[in-house]
Amino acid sequence: MYPQQIIDALRHVRYPGTGKDLIESGMLEDDIRISGYEVSFSLIFQKENDPFQKSVVRAAEVALQTYVDPNIAVNIHIKQPTPSPSLKGRESKINAKQIIAIHSGKGGVGKSTVTANLAVALAQRGYRVGLLDADIHGPSMPKMFHTEDCRPVSVEVEGRTLIEPIEQYGVKMLSIGFFVNPESAVIWRGGMASNAIKQLIEDANWGELDYFLIDLPPGTSDIHLTLISELQLTGVIVVTTPQPVALTDARKGVEMFRNEKVNVKILGLIENMAWFTPAELPENRYYIFGKDGGKNLADELGIPLLGQIPLVQSIREGGDEGLPITLQPGHPAATFFDSIGKNLINNK
Secondary structure, three states, X not given: OOHHHHHHHHOOOEOOXXXXXXXXXXXXXXXXXXXXXXXXXXXEOOOOOOOOHHHHHHHXXXXXXXXXXXXXEEEEXXXXXXXXXXXXXXXXXXXXXXXXXEEOOOOOOOHHHHHHHHHHHHHHOOOOEEEEEOOOOOOOHHHHOOOOOOOOOEEEEOOEEEEOOEEEOOEEEEEHHHOOXXXXXXXXXXXHHHHHHXXXXXXXXXXXXXXXXXXXXXXXXXXXXXXXXXXXXXXXXXXXOOOHHHXXXXXXXXXXXXXXXXXXXXXXXXXXXXXXXXXXXXXXXXXXXOOOHHHHHHHHHOOOEEEEEEEOHHHHHHHHHOOOHHHOOOOHHHHHHHHHHHXXXXXX
């Protein structure tokens, strides 16, 4: 047996109070343990004396015996939810004037490319910039900064042993990609990933910074809540493409950060791959993924549109070669990121 079988089986059990299955309702704790034919895990109930508790537990046992194995022995623990993190009174663990997370609702919209170029654009303006690659399962910053072969070293600072960030193009950077085999997948449960992020924040020699940028994983996960609880975020930038499926996920991301229990300011939205202009037809624009989808979403949600970035081959090439396009200040594509940097500085 393996954990995914348990998860799939519990999708057949619905919580009577909402009609949603246990996984969709977020009732399964991240603590599945399997030993032979014995399985244990926890279910989270909002109330200590939930009237549906016994029936749901029994239904979960039956589901596992039905969809996994009839001989399975099930041990289910009951838990109440952990209090949500609050921003009130939180002290920042990073000495930075601005702590900004860059988020996307889904992968493939160019979030990491935007983050890398924005970091370089700010550094070129003379700001002290730190960059944390928090995308544990898909770290891309080492490649985008041409530092794949670099390995951080330990330094002694005021009696503490700290990780020295890699510095490239004026940006101090840490990524889990520096500590794992780039050819291997990072298969970590939520708790392990969150602890790794905490260590990269708390046990690193970041020094004094003007901007600390965080390249978040796509979607919503434990890592997002960990960062919210660990850092006093100045705000979040949301990256999307004009495509409707990307806009739907971007909207979810905005609503997550706006939730009263999270309450992080949305600094603005960036619309990436907004249009395509062929080199031989510089006056033409082709809206491959739709026109002004991000702009319209920003207007609808009442958040600033920090910029629209076209689909440009040189931007992609710069990321693949580890030379962000903003390293070429005179390049037409670099002006888009420089403009976003200006908007961000002016909106702080």
